Amino acid sequence: MPGGRLTQQERQQIAVGLADGLAYAEIARLLGRPTSTITREVSRNGGPTGYRAELAHRATQQRTHRRRQATPRGAQASPQPYGRDPEVVRDYQETLTTVFMTSGLPKMMARVLGCLYTTDTGSLTASELAQRLQVSPASVSKAITFLAGLDLIRRERDERRRERYVVDDDLWYQSVIRSARSNDQLAEAARQGARVLGPGTPAAVRLENVARFQDFITENLIRAAEQAREVLYAGTGTISDGAAAPSSDHGHDMI
Structure with a gap:
């Protein structure tokens, strides 16, 4: 059932899907499962080329048994927040x-x-x-x-x-800004390469296109991150009072 543990039959269907070259998302849709469930199942049981349904099912049973043995009975029965x-x-x-x-x-x-x-x-x-x-x-x-x-x-x-x-909402914003800075470094490296290889040469044109692409992605990434931060997190109280959101003009200097 969706949300519960994978059954042996589902694992066999995963193995068939992998053999047929299906993507994780497509296998997940066929089973009515989240893609992350299929990703985890395959990655922890041999990967896409080494996955075997019977072995995966047996390994999961063994892990569950070991975990129950390692967890004290009292801790297992202790109440959890929100039931x-x-x-x-x-x-x-x-x-x-x-x-x-x-x-x-x-x-x-x-x-x-x-x-x-x-x-x-x-x-x-x-x-x-x-x-x-x-x-x-x-x-x-x-x-x-x-x-x-x-x-x-x-x-x-x-x-x-x-x-x-x-961890809080604002950390995702910080992570995106850091990613944008990495894009900036790649764009600058591409522009440098274009100068070294000679303007107008095929290699230089290729690198100039890389730089333009990265500039476009960076600009839009920062704009989207700032809009999301303002719209989604404005009322959550997770952004510290002293951390004002930078404008796109200097967003790259945050980190």
């Missing part, structure tokens, strides 16, 4: 982690980000992250440093002077 099913939340967190990994994040960084986004507060301390993820504090520290460097999380102190790691 949530802890097993369903845990499965969704794994799905979100896989999506982050597919987008390019290393596994531990994706796990930390997935954990933060599935908390109502949107913030946790290093010890809370280590406990929830069952990993060492050193692993958490390394992941935090990496994510903070990409502006995907921010650090702040709580009333007890503990450092907390926070």
Whole structure:
């Protein structure tokens, strides 16, 4: 059923779809499942060329068994906020982690980000992250440093002077601006190459087209990010009072 665990028959259909060269999104539509479910299922069970339905089903059963053995009975039965099913939340967190990994994040960084986004507060301390993820504090520290460097999380102190790691709406804006800056660097490199190779030459024209394309994408990316920030997040209170949204004229200098 959609939203529940994949059945053995569904896994067989995934294997057939992969063998037929279908995209994850098309397999998901055939099964009535989110694309992220198929992405996670395939990536954790051998990838598109190594996926085997029987092995994937057996591996999932073994993981579930190990997880239940590792989780104390009391913790498993503890009530969740808003009446949530802890097993369903845990499965969704794994799905979100896989999506982050597919987008390019290393596994531990994706796990930390997935954990933060599935908390109502949107913030946790290093010890809370280590406990929830069952990993060492050193692993958490390394992941935090990496994510903070990409502006995907921010650090702040709580009333007890503990450092907390926070995700909120404005961080997506910061991430887009950072991406736009990367586009700027590529455009400048392309213009430099056009000068080196000689204006009007085929290679120079190709690089000039790259620069123009990146300029266009960057300008529209920043404009869209600023509009989304103003329209979507204006009333949420997640944007800090001191962080005024930059105009598109100087948006590249934010990071």
